[in-house]
Structure formats: C-alpha cells, structure tokens
Amino acid sequence: MLKINNLHASIEGKDILKGINLEIKPGEVHAIMGPNGSGKSTLASVLAGREEYEVTAGSVDYIDKDLLELAPEERAREGIFLAFQYPVEIPGVSTTNFLKTAVNQVREARGLDALDAVSFLKEMKAKMKLVDIDQALLSRALNEGFSGGEKKRNEIFQMAMLEPKLSILDETDSGLDIDALRIVADGVNKLKSDSNATIVVTHYQRLLDYIVPDFVHVLYKGKIVKSGTKELALELEEKGYDWIKEELATA
Amino acid sequence: MSDITIENKLTEMFDNWSKESVHLDSALTQVRKNAIKSFSDLGIPKLKSEAYKYTPVQRLINKNFDFSVSNQAAGWTKDACKEEFYQDDKANHLVFINGEYVSDYSEIRSTDDLEIKTIDDESFDQNAEIKNLMGKTRSIEKDAFAALNLAFFNNGLFIKVNKNKDAIDTFVYHFVDSESGQTINFPRILIIGEQGSRANIYEKTFSKGSQNVLALSILEASVAANAEVRFTKLQQFASNEYTIDGIYANQDKDSRFYTNTYSISGAVIRNNIHINIGGENSEAHMNGLYQIAGKSHVDNNTSVDHMVPNCYSNELYKGIMDENSRGVFNGKIYVRPDAQKTNAFQSNNNIVLSDTAIVNTKPQLEIWADDVKCSHGCTTGQLDEEAIFYLRARGIDKKSAKALMLNAFANETLEEVKNEQVKEEIEGIILNKLHY
Numbered sequence: 001m002l003k004i005n006n007l008h009a010s011i012e013g014k015d016i017l018k019g020i021n022l023e024i025k026p027g028e029v030h031a032i033m034g035p036n037g038s039g040k041s042t043l044a045s046v047l048a049g050r051e052e053y054e055v056t057a058g059s060v061d062y063i064d065k066d067l068l069e070l071a072p073e074e075r076a077r078e079g080i081f082l083a084f085q086y087p088v089e090i091p092g093v094s095t096t097n098f099l100k101t102a103v104n105q106v107r108e109a110r111g112l113d114a115l116d117a118v119s120f121l122k123e124m125k126a127k128m129k130l131v132d133i134d135q136a137l138l139s140r141a142l143n144e145g146f147s148g149g150e151k152k153r154n155e156i157f158q159m160a161m162l163e164p165k166l167s168i169l170d171e172t173d174s175g176l177d178i179d180a181l182r183i184v185a186d187g188v189n190k191l192k193s194d195s196n197a198t199i200v201v202t203h204y205q206r207l208l209d210y211i212v213p214d215f216v217h218v219l220y221k222g223k224i225v226k227s228g229t230k231e232l233a234l235e236l237e238e239k240g241y242d243w244i245k246e247e248l249a250t251a
Numbered sequence: 252m253s254d255i256t257i258e259n260k261l262t263e264m265f266d267n268w269s270k271e272s273v274h275l276d277s278a279l280t281q282v283r284k285n286a287i288k289s290f291s292d293l294g295i296p297k298l299k300s301e302a303y304k305y306t307p308v309q310r311l312i313n314k315n316f317d318f319s320v321s322n323q324a325a326g327w328t329k330d331a332c333k334e335e336f337y338q339d340d341k342a343n344h345l346v347f348i349n350g351e352y353v354s355d356y357s358e359i360r361s362t363d364d365l366e367i368k369t370i371d372d373e374s375f376d377q378n379a380e381i382k383n384l385m386g387k388t389r390s391i392e393k394d395a396f397a398a399l400n401l402a403f404f405n406n407g408l409f410i411k412v413n414k415n416k417d418a419i420d421t422f423v424y425h426f427v428d429s430e431s432g433q434t435i436n437f438p439r440i441l442i443i444g445e446q447g448s449r450a451n452i453y454e455k456t457f458s459k460g461s462q463n464v465l466a467l468s469i470l471e472a473s474v475a476a477n478a479e480v481r482f483t484k485l486q487q488f489a490s491n492e493y494t495i496d497g498i499y500a501n502q503d504k505d506s507r508f509y510t511n512t513y514s515i516s517g518a519v520i521r522n523n524i525h526i527n528i529g530g531e532n533s534e535a536h537m538n539g540l541y542q543i544a545g546k547s548h549v550d551n552n553t554s555v556d557h558m559v560p561n562c563y564s565n566e567l568y569k570g571i572m573d574e575n576s577r578g579v580f581n582g583k584i585y586v587r588p589d590a591q592k593t594n595a596f597q598s599n600n601n602i603v604l605s606d607t608a609i610v611n612t613k614p615q616l617e618i619w620a621d622d623v624k625c626s627h628g629c630t631t632g633q634l635d636e637e638a639i640f641y642l643r644a645r646g647i648d649k650k651s652a653k654a655l656m657l658n659a660f661a662n663e664t665l666e667e668v669k670n671e672q673v674k675e676e677i678e679g680i681i682l683n684k685l686h687y
C-alpha cells in the first residue's frame with residue numbers, strides 16, 4: 001500500500017532524509033527506531049505532507065497514487081493519519097467541533113453522507129470508550145493545557161474517529177503512564193485489520209510488546225540502515241545503537 | 252480643499268439653522284449655542300493630535316464632504332424599516348432615520364420597565380433628567396464631535412430603565428439614506444439605568460444610497476447604583492460611510508456597564524469610549540472585534556477612569572485584518588490615587604492576514620494608586636502555521652482550517668452578548684467574512 005523509493009528531503013537547505021526505501025503492505029505493522037535527530041519525525045511529516053520540507057529526490061506511491069502530489073488534507077482523506085510527536089495546541093477550537101468538521105470533510109471525500117449531530121455523538125461515545133478518554137477533555141479547546149499523556153490519548157482518539165488506512169504513530173508512547181500505554185496500545189490493536197497498516201515510531205521496546213511489529217527498521221542519519229523482525233528491537237533495547245554505528249563504519 | 256475651515260462651515264450652518272428655528276428662545280437652543288461655541292473652541296482634531304494620530308479626521312472630512320447636506324431619506328418607509336427588525340415581538344424596536352429618532356416608525360412594547368422619549372425642545376424643557384444629564388457625562392466636554400452632535404442633533408432618544416426593573420431587549424436601528432446627496436447624521440441617545448435596573452440595548456445600521464455619509468453619533472449612559480447596562484453595537488457600514496462614534500458613561504456604586512462593539516465594514520470607523528467608574532464595587536467591560544478587509548479603517552480609542560477604590564475593568568479587543576485594511580487600538584486605563592484595590596485588565600490581539608494590512612496598537616496605563624492589579628497585553632501576528640498543518644493533517648481543507656481558527660479567535664469577544672438572535676447574527680457575519 002505504501003512504497004517509498006529513494007526518498008530525499010531537506011529543510012532550510014539542510015538534508016535530513018538521504019535515501020529512504022520502505023515498502024508496507026496492508027495488515028503490516030512496521031516499527032521505526034533510531035537515535036534522536038536521525039529523521040524519524042521528518043519522515044512522518046513528509047508522509048503527512050508538511051510543506052516546510054522539500055522533497056529533493058525519490059518517490060512515494062500510496063495505493064496507486066503519487067502521494068507527494070497530494071495536499072495534507074487530501075492525504076488524510078485518502079487514509080493517512082499522523083499521530084503527532086508534539087500535538088499542537090489550538091486555542092478556542094473545541095476538540096468536538098474540530099473533529100466534526102474533520103470527520104465530515106473526510107466522509108465527503110470518501111463519498112459518504114455527513115454525520116448529523118446525533119450520529120456524530122454516538123460515534124464519538126463509542127470511540128471514546130476505545131481509548132478511555134474523558135468527555136470533559138473533548139469539550140475543552142483542542143490540546144490546550146492538556147497534559148502530555150492527554151494529548152497522546154487524544155491523538156489516538158482522533159485516529160479512531162478518522163478510520164485511516166495507514167497510521168503513523170510518532171512516539172505516541174512518550175508521556176503515557178503505564179496504564180495509559182496499555183489502553184492506547186489496546187486501542188491501536190482493536191483498530192488494526194488486514195486492510196490497514198501502521199508505522200510505529202518509538203524509542204522503547206516496551207510499546208512493541210503491546211503493538212507487535214512485523215518489521216523493525218533502524219533509521220540513522222536519514223537512512224534505514226538496518227531492518228529486521230521484532231527481535232531487532234530487543235537487541236537494540238539491550239545494546240543501544242553503538243554496534244550499528246560501528247557496523248556501518250567498518251562496512 | 253477650500254480655505255474655509257470645516258469649523259467655519261459648520262458654525263455658519265449652525266447660525267443659519269438657529270436663525271430659521273422656530274424655537275429661538277428654547278432652553279435646548281441655548282444648550283446648542285453653547286455647544287457650537289465649544290466645538291469651535293475645541294476644533295476638529297488636527298494631524299498633530301495624539302488621540303487621532305492614525306485617523307486624520309480633518310483631512311478625511313475635508314476630502315469627502317462638501318457640507319451641501321441633504322437629509323432626505325425617502326428610501327426608508329415605515330414598512331421598509333419594519334422589514335429589517337429582528338424577529339422579536341417582546342422587544343422594543345426603535346428607529347432612527349438619518350440620525351433622527353422617529354417614534355412613529357418605532358414599536359415600543361415596554362410598559363412599566365422602560366420609559367422611551369424623543370429628546371426635543373419640549374422634553375428638554377420639561378424633563379429635569381434630560382436637562383441635568385445630557386451633554387454632561389464626565390469627559391464628554393473634551394470631545395469636539397460630541398459638541399457638534401449636541402449642536403446639531405435633531406430628535407434624540409431618551410431611554411430610562413425604571414428602578415429595579417429587568418427590562419426587555421431594546422433594538423435600535425439606524426436607517427441611512429444618501430441617495431439624494433451627501434448626508435451628515437447626528438444620532439444621539441441618552442440612557443439612564445435607575446437603581447437596581449437591568450437593560451440590554453442593541454444597535455445596528457442599514458444603509459441605502461451611494462453618496463458619502465458622515466455619522467457623528469453619541470451615546471451617554473448614566474448607570475445608577477446596582478444597575479446594569481449592556482450595550483452591543485454592530486457596525487457594518489457601506490464603503491461610503493464615515494463614522495465617529497462616542498460612548499460616554501458614568502457609573503455609580505455596585506453597577507455594571509458593558510460595551511460590545513463589532514466593526515465589520517465601512518470607509519472609516521472611529522470609536523471613542525470613555526467610562527467613568529465613580530462608585531465603589533463597580534465593573535466595566537469593553538469587548539470589541541474589528542474584522543476588516545478592503546480599505547476599511549477602524550480606530551478604537553477607549554478609556555476607563557477608575558475614580559474610586561475596589562472596582563474592576565476588563566477590556567478585550569481583537570482584530571482580524573485582511574487586504575489593505577488598518578486597525579488601530581488605543582486603550583487607556585487611568586487609576587486615580589484614591590482608587591486602591593483596582594483590578595484593571597486589558598488585552599488586544601491582532602491577526603494580520605495580508606502583507607498590506609496594518610495594525611497600530613497602544614496600551615496606555617496611568618496608574619497613580621499603589622495597591623492595584625493592572626495588566627495589559629497586545630499581540631500581533633499571523634495564523635499559526637503549525638496549527639493549520641495539524642488541522643489539515645486531519646482532513647480539513649486549508650480554508651476551513653483558517654476559518655476554524657479565526658472563528659474561535661473572534662468568538663471570544665461575543666461572550667457578553669446576551670441576545671441569541673444578535674449573537675447568532677454576528678457569528679454568522681464573522682464566519683461569512685472568513686471565506687476570503
């Protein structure tokens with residue numbers, strides 16, 4: 001469903017992604033790990049369509065479409081969802097009001113009728129349960145003054161509401177307490193199906209006990225330098241990244 | 252530009268009027284004569300005037316008005332006016348046509364809660380309250396346009412909210428017609444909120460005609476002990492309309508006064524608000540939004556005078572400026588030496604949507620008491636790109652994303668508008684304007 005081919009991207013003249021290759025099939029879970037500043041969030045942002053990044057080479061095919069041609073909102077409507085590493089606070093806009101606009105614009109693009117107030121509320125209630133998020137939180141301004149964990153939970157709640165085909169979770173586990181981690185991971189697992197796929201960006205193997213990846217990739221200096229199965233995550237947890245850096249240096 | 256000054260032209264106009272007048276020796280004529288004298292002493296604020304630094308009124312008036320004034324408003328028949336009333340048969344609907352209150356076109360539903368009268372020679376003579384209060388609100392004597400209004404206004408509106416009455420809503424409509432020539436209007440309202448009373452007044456304008464219009468409006472409010480007056484004004488003018496608007500209020504103890512001002516369109520709008528808090532434990536609230544585009548120019552000049560201890564004032568003005576518009580905000584908080592335990596807050600936030608829009612904002616704090624809490628903050632910026640991306644990443648198109656954010660930004664100024672119809676109307680106007 002997603003095919004990234006030799007992707008290069010830069011920001012403010014600085015090259016960040018230096019030739020990413022990655023293929024993701026429906027039903028798969030891919031974990032991306034790697035040291036701070038290696039380009040994980042950049043990759044996530046480029047896939048979601050952040051315009052500050054300039055794609056200097058390569059291509060991304062997404063279900064028969066040239067993803068890089070699409071505006072961020074078009075990508076979302078086509079089923080791409082990015083759970084932000086740092087969700088943005090938007091003063092004055094309530095989560096409920098915002099989500100209603102989002103859900104209905106997405107539905108319209110997918111050829112579905114807009115949800116009326118009642119069915120929207122019903123849908124919300126169901127999805128709130130899934131990630132155990134509080135109603136009071138959703139009537140507040142979007143992410144404004146939310147705790148770190150509340151913001152992350154809200155991301156997954158939005159994901160549940162928008163029913164994406166490809167979800168990119170950028171360090172969704174950071175900031176979550178132990179119980180919340182399990183709840184959020186359970187939520188993600190319940191949303192998983194044979195037809196959708198997930199990219200999980202994380203620093204910690206712990207999340208991968210809950211959301212079990214089919215593949216684990218190591219991103220380093222803008223490239224995927226190693227790929228493997230979930231055992232690779234365990235190895236990284238134990239040994240850190242130095243051995244990979246050394247391998248690269250001697251190669 | 253002619254060499255004859257505006258002051259001379261207007262004084263001459265006044266002299267001609269007073270010669271023709273059948274009320275030569277009325278008490279009101281005497282007041283008018285004093286007013287035209289103060290006007291020519293004060294003069295139209297010059298370019299150097301600090302208070303009108305960004306709004307060169309003298310030049311604007313000179314350039315756009317020749318004083319061949321016509322005041323005919325044939326376009327506004329009684330039925331045409333009534334068409335525009337809010338759907339509310341439990342409210343008062345009061346009509347001004349080209350600056351004159353027309354009781355005949357108005358619908359008054361009040362019985363014992365509100366007293367509504369025309370201010371003219373007769374009522375001025377007979378009504379001690381009008382005589383004692385009109386043109387006397389503190390600080391109004393420094394305003395040349397208020398003096399001009401006092402000299403020229405014809406058929407003003409007097410509203411008294413009776414003691415301890417919670418009055419029904421009052422809508423004031425200004426119908427303007429400049430079809431038959433340039434028009435200068437002088438609407439004048441005097442409102443008294445008696446002890447323990449509550450009132451909500453809403454004002455709005457409808458315009459016809461393509462000639463230039465100058466509206467010099469004055470509202471005076473006298474808010475007695477424990478009374479509350481809420482005042483909401485929608486300024487949605489045509490591009491040939493120039494407005495200089497003055498609100499002056501005196502507050503007694505335990506009182507509350509609110510102004511909500513929404514400036515949406517027009518050539519030039521200058522709003523002067525001056526609130527005197529003269530009784531303890533009182534509150535003054537000033538909210539405003541200027542959401543403008545094209546070449547509109549909106550200048551809000553407000554001041555609150557904390558004369559006594561233990562009072563609270565809060566001011567929130569927001570601006571959304573697009574295209575070549577200009578927004579000016581000047582908010583003065585004045586705390587006298589005796590006014591200890593004053594809490595005074597002010598904020599002015601602006602969002603600029605184009606490279607060519609301009610904002611000038613200036614807080615002015617003059618605090619002479621030491622035990623006070625005062626704060627002010629102004630911000631001017633663009634829409635947060637991060638936030639727009641976040642919303643778009645959820646499937647919301649760029650235009651809607653901006654509208655969502657701007658709408659949230661603007662709606663904060665609507666919190667004190669109590670009438671749902673009015674609130675919805677203003678929300679609708681705000682939203683509509685966001686589709687740029």
Ligand SMILES: Nc1ncnc2c1ncn2[C@@H]1O[C@H](COP(=O)(O)OP(=O)(O)OP(=O)(O)O)[C@@H](O)[C@H]1O
Nearest residue numbers: 011012014016035036037038039040041042043085
């Ligand atoms: N606007 C920018 N200008 C310059 N450099 C930037 C900009 N944005 C990101 N970078 C740089 O790009 C590199 C990759 O950043 P990115 O956020 O993708 O890292 P990451 O792998 O997600 O790290 P972390 O694990 O800390 O979240 C970093 O060195 C960062 O400083």
Ligand SMILES: [Mg+2]
Nearest residue numbers: 040041042085
């Ligand atoms: Mg990151």
